[in-house]
């Protein structure tokens with residue numbers, strides 16, 4: 001499988017199943033996309049998710065009926081508690097030419113990863129379905145280990161601009177940017193000191209005073 005970043009603006013996702021798993025998937029997509037959830041019941045988590053709810057019993061619907069619920073959709077997600085129903089939704093999605101993710105049943109076209117996000121970065125973690133507890137474990141581990149990753153990326157951006165202006169040797173610039181990432185003092189300064197941190201890093205690696213930013 002191939003990871004992609006997708007712009008959700010103007011896209012519609014249809015989620016089948018209103019349990020905790022359907023709710024987690026709805027929250028994941030509702031950040032950017034319009035979400036409709038179709039189910040015969042809805043968990044209270046939906047009270048806090050901006051998703052349209054449609055109360056429908058899908059038990060008697062065939063592939064063709066389900067396909068009509070998908071018109072214009074970008075992606076369909078099956079998250080009901082019935083595997084055979086989830087697989088039927090998958091066949092309907094294929095028939096409608098809509099991408100498909102299956103929370104439980106035959107693998108669809110799309111897997112949903114764990115995501116670690118900051119202002120300047122997005123990390124997406126998957127085991128390809130082999131061990132879904134692992135991406136969550138890694139997400140939590142990374143969040144705890146790098147609470148200042150965003151600030152470090154900000155420092156890298158600024159340092160990179162200064163280096164380009166002041167250090168002509170490309171290799172030297174690369175070495176500095178990498179060294180800052182492995183410098184425990186740099187991380188500690190960023191955690192504790194805000195603007196001061198940049199001045200200290202600059203002093204150690206370029207020398208001189210930074211221009212105000």
Ligand SMILES: C[C@@]1(CC(=O)O)c2cc3[nH]c(cc4nc(cc5[nH]c(cc(n2)[C@H]1CCC(=O)O)[C@@](C)(CC(=O)O)[C@@H]5CCC(=O)O)C(CC(=O)O)=C4CCC(=O)O)c(CCC(=O)O)c3CC(=O)O
Pocket residue numbers: 024025028101102103104105110111112113114115125126127128129130131132133135136139
């Ligand atoms: C294939 C996939 C399909 C899809 O949903 O896209 C899928 C499938 C299944 N998950 C199951 C169980 C669990 N899933 C989680 C957690 C997450 N599962 C997610 C994704 C995926 N899960 C897709 C590929 C993942 C990958 O790339 O490896 C995450 C990353 C994203 C998200 O869902 O938002 C989210 C973490 C979010 C976060 O916190 O960061 C936990 C842990 C927990 O909840 O603490 C458990 C319990 C432990 C266990 O059972 O392993 C079961 C068994 C059900 C059963 O047997 O009852 C199936 C069905 C099957 O395997 O057939």
Ligand SMILES: NC(=O)C1=CN([C@@H]2O[C@H](COP(=O)(O)OP(=O)(O)OC[C@H]3O[C@@H](n4cnc5c(N)ncnc54)[C@H](O)[C@@H]3O)[C@@H](O)[C@H]2O)C=CC1
Pocket residue numbers: 016017018019020021022038039040041042043056057058059079080081082083085102103104132
């Ligand atoms: N992919 C993932 O990350 C995970 C998937 N799972 C699997 O996902 C599935 C859903 O999990 P939960 O949300 O906890 O289950 P749940 O039982 O709480 O919710 C299932 C939802 O599907 C709806 N539903 C079932 N049959 C229906 C029908 N005929 N018509 C309309 N709606 C119907 C129910 O009303 C309910 O809202 C389970 O099979 C579970 O094993 C579980 C954990 C994680």
